[in-house]
Amino acid sequence: MIDMRSEDDMVAYALETHIALLPYIPELLADLEELGSDAEAITSVLDDLNLTKSTTVVDLGCGKGAVAVEIAEDLNLKVLGIDLFEPFIESCTELAESRGVSELCHFIHGDIIKLAGKIEPCDVAIFAALGDVLGLLDQTVSVIRQYAKPGGYIVISDGFIKDGGSSDFPGFEQYAERADMIARLTACGDTLVSEIIEAGDCDRGENEGDMIAARAKAIAARQPEIAAEVLNYAETQAAEYKFIDQNFIGTIWVLKRSH
Numbered sequence: 299m300i301d302m303r304s305e306d307d308m309v310a311y312a313l314e315t316h317i318a319l320l321p322y323i324p325e326l327l328a329d330l331e332e333l334g335s336d337a338e339a340i341t342s343v344l345d346d347l348n349l350t351k352s353t354t355v356v357d358l359g360c361g362k363g364a365v366a367v368e369i370a371e372d373l374n375l376k377v378l379g380i381d382l383f384e385p386f387i388e389s390c391t392e393l394a395e396s397r398g399v400s401e402l403c404h405f406i407h408g409d410i411i412k413l414a415g416k417i418e419p420c421d422v423a424i425f426a427a428l429g430d431v432l433g434l435l436d437q438t439v440s441v442i443r444q445y446a447k448p449g450g451y452i453v454i455s456d457g458f459i460k461d462g463g464s465s466d467f468p469g470f471e472q473y474a475e476r477a478d479m480i481a482r483l484t485a486c487g488d489t490l491v492s493e494i495i496e497a498g499d500c501d502r503g504e505n506e507g508d509m510i511a512a513r514a515k516a517i518a519a520r521q522p523e524i525a526a527e528v529l530n531y532a533e534t535q536a537a538e539y540k541f542i543d544q545n546f547i548g549t550i551w552v553l554k555r556s557h
């Protein structure tokens with residue numbers, strides 16, 4: 299797959315913003331550790347897989363390190379985190395240090411599309427809350443698979459459209475109902491070994507939206523020249539939380555990579 303987007307385009311798309319706002323993203327998201335995923339739920343899914351101490355884990359698009367650090371801390375496993383937004387790699391390192399798991403975590407700045415096939419495959423490859431950042435679901439799965447050993451696990455934290463729900467929101471156009479999503483995820487011959495439907499938590503979405511809005515207001519007051527953009531970002535985030543709450547069911551899918 300040839301992807302002509304720049305790194306900044308890709309990060310901006312993943313964070314639902316545009317390039318001009320990227321310098322403000324660390325501040326806008328300063329109060330959030332998880333950027334869309336539920337680190338505790340993903341860790342609990344891994345715990346159920348009865349992994350051994352030598353299990354290697356890679357967290358693709360690790361954001362600020364919430365998932366990687368939780369896994370290292372709770373399961374005592376080695377985790378490699380990869381993210382394309384350099385300021386987040388600094389956050390990851392700080393988080394791992396603050397939770398005492400620096401020795402188990404290694405974070406690198408890089409593009410998971412370009413690095414696919416160049417990094418030793420792991421026993422578990424996690425892809426959490428990246429949605430359609432890598433393109434269509436079949437392209438996405440083909441990238442993730444390259445990070446998992448044959449027979450290893452692929453953990454995808456994403457979701458599907460509720461019965462009668464809509465996919466009419468930017469970034470959600472390719473989402474479908476459950477059966478269709480599972481068919482696409484397993485089209486390469488991998489086996490679905492578990493599926494955890496997440497309990498919708500609209501309070502979490504609302505709280506996160508409020509925290510982003512408060513940060514946006516502070517930036518707008520300090521820097522009027524960027525006020526419209528940051529306030530618009532906060533509004534879009536709030537609208538997305540609402541859309542998700544009304545139309546989407548968050549799910550963690552665990553696949554076993556075929557040989």
Ligand SMILES: C[S@@+](CC[C@H](N)C(=O)[O-])C[C@H]1O[C@@H](n2cnc3c(N)ncnc32)[C@H](O)[C@@H]1O
Binds near residue numbers: 333
């Ligand atoms: C919504 S965040 C999710 C972060 C994290 N997985 C979590 O759940 O907290 C999406 C992340 O994907 C990263 N990203 C986007 N495209 C990427 C790529 N091609 N390679 C590596 N990381 C990428 C972004 O920088 C961003 O941190």
